[in-house]
Amino acid sequence: MTAPAAPPFHRPADLDEALRLLAAHPEAVPVAGGTDLMVAVNYRRTRPAAMLDLTRIEALRAWSDEGDAIRLGSGVPYTRICAELATVLPGLAAAARTVGSPQIRNRGTLGGNLATASPAGDGHPPLLATGADIEIASTGGTRTVPVAEFFTGPKRSVLAPGELITSVIVPKAAGPQQFLKVGTRNAMVIAVCSLAVALDLDTRRLGTGIGSAGPTPLTAPEAALIELPWTRPGLFNDALADEFGRRVAAAARPIDDVRGTAAYRRHALAVCAARALRRVWTAAHGTETTR
Amino acid sequence: MRVEMRIDGETAAADIDRPGESLLSTLRDRLGLYGTKNACEQGECGSCTVLLDGDPVCSCLVATAQCEGREVKTVVGAVPRPVRDAFIACGAVQCGFCTPGLLVSVADLLDREDDPSDAVIREALAGNLCRCTGYEKIIDAVHAAAEAMAGAPPVRAADATEATP
Ligand SMILES: Cc1cc2nc3c(=O)[nH]c(=O)nc-3n(C[C@H](O)[C@H](O)[C@H](O)COP(=O)(O)OP(=O)(O)OC[C@H]3O[C@@H](n4cnc5c(N)ncnc54)[C@H](O)[C@@H]3O)c2cc1C
Numbered sequence: 001m002t003a004p005a006a007p008p009f010h011r012p013a014d015l016d017e018a019l020r021l022l023a024a025h026p027e028a029v030p031v032a033g034g035t036d037l038m039v040a041v042n043y044r045r046t047r048p049a050a051m052l053d054l055t056r057i058e059a060l061r062a063w064s065d066e067g068d069a070i071r072l073g074s075g076v077p078y079t080r081i082c083a084e085l086a087t088v089l090p091g092l093a094a095a096a097r098t099v100g101s102p103q104i105r106n107r108g109t110l111g112g113n114l115a116t117a118s119p120a121g122d123g124h125p126p127l128l129a130t131g132a133d134i135e136i137a138s139t140g141g142t143r144t145v146p147v148a149e150f151f152t153g154p155k156r157s158v159l160a161p162g163e164l165i166t167s168v169i170v171p172k173a174a175g176p177q178q179f180l181k182v183g184t185r186n187a188m189v190i191a192v193c194s195l196a197v198a199l200d201l202d203t204r205r206l207g208t209g210i211g212s213a214g215p216t217p218l219t220a221p222e223a224a225l226i227e228l229p230w231t232r233p234g235l236f237n238d239a240l241a242d243e244f245g246r247r248v249a250a251a252a253r254p255i256d257d258v259r260g261t262a263a264y265r266r267h268a269l270a271v272c273a274a275r276a277l278r279r280v281w282t283a284a285h286g287t288e289t290t291r
Numbered sequence: 292m293r294v295e296m297r298i299d300g301e302t303a304a305a306d307i308d309r310p311g312e313s314l315l316s317t318l319r320d321r322l323g324l325y326g327t328k329n330a331c332e333q334g335e336c337g338s339c340t341v342l343l344d345g346d347p348v349c350s351c352l353v354a355t356a357q358c359e360g361r362e363v364k365t366v367v368g369a370v371p372r373p374v375r376d377a378f379i380a381c382g383a384v385q386c387g388f389c390t391p392g393l394l395v396s397v398a399d400l401l402d403r404e405d406d407p408s409d410a411v412i413r414e415a416l417a418g419n420l421c422r423c424t425g426y427e428k429i430i431d432a433v434h435a436a437a438e439a440m441a442g443a444p445p446v447r448a449a450d451a452t453e454a455t456p
């Protein structure tokens with residue numbers, strides 16, 4: 001009589017060990033917060049033969065100040081992003097606050113959000129709007145991928161077998177940021193569409209990120225190039241905000257699905273974008289706008 | 292594979308046979324601890340809420356094997372007496388299925404905030420669904436519990452003598 005084989009569950013204590021284990025056991029599925037993976041496991045959509053726990057790796061659960069940017073460990077749960085980084089990364093913190101519920105935010109991580117690569121992942125638009133970089137490691141070394149190049153399709157990314165997302169390097173806010181999400185409730189919703197806007201007062205640039213309105217999260221490059229009245233901020237007006245909204249809506253590539261129609265998504269994005277631009281401009285310049 | 296953790300202050304060990312077994316399954320199906328409820332297994336309802344190293348989480352979404360050496364508190368060990376009393380006094384319990392999860396979430400909230408506003412309560416309980424009460428009485432109960440606990444030193448149910456809800 002032999003004892004039944006123990007289910008392989010790897011609990012590496014540090015990143016090197018995790019990468020070695022992953023290389024040696026390619027069938028092991030990494031698990032961080034489990035808020036995507038465990039739903040699939042519970043509903044028998046996947047039956048991992050082995051799993052690799054990332055929650056004991058301190059390096060993934062820490063963040064550091066790198067001067068112009070925050071190096072955010074991929075395993076920092078949303079609750080901590082909200083509590084610890086709202087001042088330096090306001091757009092990302094605002095998005096984090098909309099994820100699921102307190103229980104989900106206590107476990108869910110940006111690494112899991114990115115690896116799942118859902119077009120509706122709320123972490124993605126603020127990372128696009130700020131031009132964040134994703135750091136990826138394997139036993140072969142480390143590479144850095146701009147977030148705009150990370151997503152390759154619905155639930156697909158450049159992440160290869162044997163690789164782990166180690167951190168996300170997010171530029172610190174250099175001006176007001178906004179994250180707006182449309183859904184049926186103020187909690188526990190997958191976005192019908194979402195939008196992040198980051199205004200950089202140093203470089204006078206506008207960053208955008210669109211969620212849930214295309215095969216991948218998207219940027220709106222034409223909208224970001226809209227001419228803003230930097231030298232006379234008081235000239236900002238609703239027509240400008242509406243034009244920005246139209247350009248954001250035009251950049252989206254939405255489909256009809258259970259959460260909403262493509263037409264509704266474009267409409268909602270235009271409204272959100274105009275509102276977000278008004279808010280960031282007003283926050284930056286204190287100018288009175290009509291709404 | 293054997294996983295050892297602390298559950299409601301006691302050492303517990305579970306022999307799991309698949310890596311994806313959830314803490315919720317282990318609690319209920321292996322350890323016979325039925326305080327924690329199962330209503331969706333997808334993180335939506337909060338019936339399965341427990342404290343993991345002090346934080347409210349959905350036990351259906353935690354792999355048991357992730358809990359080696361960790362501290363788990365269920366409704367049995369996480370909830371101060373005044374919170375339970377307030378739920379009953381305020382009519383915040385009807386069928387009771389959501390109650391254990393809500394009690395754990397409320398215990399966590401009142402551990403962080405002495406006197407939460409309605410808005411703070413609603414945000415803290417957004418992950419706990421109740422099909423019966425309409426939530427108003429639950430919010431009343433949180434205020435009543437906060438009032439009862441004001442000034443009184445916190446007594447965890449695990450420290451009290453009769454601890455089974
Ligand atoms: C009730 C509920 C509500 C939700 N609401 C929202 C919401 O509002 N917005 C939203 O965006 N999402 C939401 N989600 C989805 C989920 O919470 C997020 O996508 C979360 O960020 C996933 O992170 P995790 O750590 O839990 O991932 P896990 O489930 O642990 O992992 C997900 C996937 O990523 C892989 N992975 C994890 N970490 C890494 C890493 N460091 N490197 C490589 N691969 C990795 C895993 O192997 C797995 O395939 C919700 C989920 C639930 C259950």
Ligand code: FES
Pocket residue numbers: 328329330331332333334335336337338339340349350351352
């Ligand atoms: S059973 Fe875990 S959230 Fe519903």
Ligand code: FES
Pocket residue numbers: 383384385386387388389390420421422423424
């Ligand atoms: S009392 Fe019945 S679900 Fe809440």
